[in-house]
Amino acid sequence: MKKKCIQVEQHLGEQLRLMLVEHGHLDTDYPITKDGTHLYFPLRHKLSSNELAELTQNLPNLKQVEKELEPISKKPADLSTALQGILTDDLHQFLPHSLDIVGKIAIVELNEKVVPFERLIGDAIMVVNSHVSTVYAKEGGVEGVCRIRPLRLIAGEGQTQTIHTEYGVKLAIDVTQTYFSPRLGTEHDRVASLVQPGEVVVDMFTGVGPFALLAAKRQPVQVFAIDVNSHAIQCLQKSLELNRLVGEVVPLVGDARKIIQNQLLGKANRVIMNLPNDAFSFLDAAAEALHKNGGTIHYYGVVTESVTIESLGTIVTDELANVGYDTQIKDSRVIRPAAPHEDQVVLDLHLTPRKQ
Numbered sequence: 001m002k003k004k005c006i007q008v009e010q011h012l013g014e015q016l017r018l019m020l021v022e023h024g025h026l027d028t029d030y031p032i033t034k035d036g037t038h039l040y041f042p043l044r045h046k047l048s049s050n051e052l053a054e055l056t057q058n059l060p061n062l063k064q065v066e067k068e069l070e071p072i073s074k075k076p077a078d079l080s081t082a083l084q085g086i087l088t089d090d091l092h093q094f095l096p097h098s099l100d101i102v103g104k105i106a107i108v109e110l111n112e113k114v115v116p117f118e119r120l121i122g123d124a125i126m127v128v129n130s131h132v133s134t135v136y137a138k139e140g141g142v143e144g145v146c147r148i149r150p151l152r153l154i155a156g157e158g159q160t161q162t163i164h165t166e167y168g169v170k171l172a173i174d175v176t177q178t179y180f181s182p183r184l185g186t187e188h189d190r191v192a193s194l195v196q197p198g199e200v201v202v203d204m205f206t207g208v209g210p211f212a213l214l215a216a217k218r219q220p221v222q223v224f225a226i227d228v229n230s231h232a233i234q235c236l237q238k239s240l241e242l243n244r245l246v247g248e249v250v251p252l253v254g255d256a257r258k259i260i261q262n263q264l265l266g267k268a269n270r271v272i273m274n275l276p277n278d279a280f281s282f283l284d285a286a287a288e289a290l291h292k293n294g295g296t297i298h299y300y301g302v303v304t305e306s307v308t309i310e311s312l313g314t315i316v317t318d319e320l321a322n323v324g325y326d327t328q329i330k331d332s333r334v335i336r337p338a339a340p341h342e343d344q345v346v347l348d349l350h351l352t353p354r355k356q
């Protein structure tokens with residue numbers, strides 16, 4: 001089809017591209033083309049004489065022309081392809097290589113070099129991932145007691161709530177008010193598959209409840225799912241309705257230690273402790289939640305160059321010995337990188353109370 005374009009000498013192309021992006025004139029559905037001496041930038045609409053005058057003030061010798069152009073084929077395979085001709089070649093190396101998709105929301109970490117182009121990158125993420133309707137950039141790491149990540153909206157509708165499906169279970173999530181990482185999906189599935197029919201499980205730091213929901217979906221069990229963040233527990237309540245699991249999981253808002261001491265002493269066959277930076281200080285409470293014959297604890301921690309997974313195992317079993325338990329480490333594994341030189345790990349522990 002015939003498309004209005006701005007013709008510019010090749011050496012002025014980058015300056016013009018930035019101005020067109022800034023004014024919202026560049027039509028990114030069409031390619032930027034070139035002939036021997038000129039580049040042609042496709043326009044969203046025909047520019048008025050005032051709009052053209054504004055551009056020629058800074059860049060003389062621009063012309064508005066018509067070119068025969070076909071739209072860029074839809075659904076490029078990846079972000080770099082989607083941004084071909086839109087971002088200069090030297091910026092492509094700074095594009096994100098991975099992103100988290102939570103339901104209809106994408107969350108991306110941007111290199112500072114491409115932050116000025118975040119709107120274009122966000123739009124391109126939605127083109128490549130057609131079910132995504134909102135894109136946020138990470139503004140730092142997870143923080144505070146509730147482990148929430150600050151986010152900045154860069155493209156799309158700006159929704160904060162979504163439904164994410166993990167191993168067939170629907171999870172209601174508010175990405176601005178609750179912790180959730182789709183990168184833990186395999187671990188949620190692994191632990192849920194270890195749960196046996198009839199067990200009582202205490203999920204001490206449940207967040208929006210992925211461990212609790214997956215376990216309850218698969219087996220007739222009772223799960224007590226605790227979180228100090230009331231927004232997370234509201235999401236869990238919604239998920240219980242979505243998955244018809246009301247009654248199988250008991251959502252509890254508050255501090256895990258207090259809730260265990262007030263109502264869950266000696267009840268559990270299995271305790272899940274996914275609070276990697278602080279689980280250690282709750283080990284005594286987790287042990288108290290276990291049945292009088294003992295049981296299983298899934299302990300999440302962080303290892304560094306100085307604290308290996310083996311030394312973490314020793315520190316944790318020593319602490320449990322101090323509170324009266326013999327501990328066997330049944331399994332230990334790295335779950336994912338947590339930061340440069342830091343990995344998130346899990347220890348599957350079997351505890352037996354020491355004979356007095």
Ligand SMILES: C[S@@+](CC[C@H](N)C(=O)[O-])C[C@H]1O[C@@H](n2cnc3c(N)ncnc32)[C@H](O)[C@@H]1O
Nearest residue numbers: 145146179205206207227228229254255256274
């Ligand atoms: C790393 S998130 C884990 C969420 C969840 N287990 C998952 O896999 O998605 C830790 C959660 O612990 C909660 N939390 C922190 N301190 C707590 C406490 N003292 N008692 C109960 N929950 C707590 C936070 O609000 C957060 O939702």
